[in-house]
Amino acid sequence: MDWLNPESLASGFDTAAGTFPWGTTFEQLEALGVRPAYAEFGVSAWHVPGADVLGLRSSRTELMVPYRGRPVMSVRHRIDLPEGESHVNFVLRAHAQLVSQLAVPDYGEMQPARFKEENAWNVAVSAGWRVGNVSVGISWYGAPRNDEAEVKTSGVLFLDWDDEIAAAAPWLDAWQQEQVALEAMLREAHAVAKLQAGPAHEQALHRGNPKDIRALITAQRVLRGPSLHFTVPDFALLKGDAAADHQLVLWSAASGEAWGVSDIHNTVYCRRGETLRAQWVQVLPAKGGGSTDLSFGPLTNTSPYRPRERCGAIAQFMDILATMPGASFQYSETYDC
Known part of the structure; x- marks a missing residue:
């Protein structure tokens, strides 16, 4: 195995087509001539030929973006089992080499009893580290997998670039301009319908320094759901007899x-x-116990389950929404299994 250069992980990711900096989008990869073997989940995951990473051979690598047009932030290297080598011997040797290069893991687990032929879908050894703004993780399987690769896979190496503020920077100005325009509309909007609903949540992953939480939440929206914006503070249409944090309002701009x-x-x-x-x-x-789930694009609301015949207010709200230009509405049922 080659000696690891941690700085290379912090700065970018490797594929058979070359090394690319964190922040690269699928569109930029295409402009450079990179094409996926196949794409998954629309345009959010690419499977591409892999390359050696940390001294380990990877025939297949998966690149993932949080949203269409946003940068690659997650990479999954499927680690090949060398031909003719024992899976257990390879895993123990490879894992020891990673630990010697990356130091003691921040977390880890070893369960040798899972090294059994029938345990290909269980993890026998795992560990995780931080390298700059990248989370590095390894999961070694209890037995090699035949997961659509020409060679057997012993494990998967995870790389996650989680500097969300830096990742969102190229799109931040445009999103903030949308936010400013929206706030102007909300101040002059009129209510079309209101609904007493489940509790409102900021719908963000609160990681990082609390003093930067607003910037972090903004970055997460820019990256994962750019059509989700902030409601203007003290939004007049949410004031009234009902608690503001349990209301939904359907509004129309004055224009x-x-x-x-x-x-x-x-x-x-x-x-x-x-x-x-x-x-x-x-x-x-x-x-x-079930629930009543409403969604409007990326805005979601959940309340305790009530039979449909007791949801007349929801039905009325949705019927009115369905008359708005460009609206579509779908009702469905499932089970809380």
């Missing part, structure tokens, strides 16, 4: 050129010529 849905934290909106998809899912009690 008539846009409409949207807001809770106390979040807003989505639809300009003329655009579309917004709404869903109402009744999660019927089964193993769990």
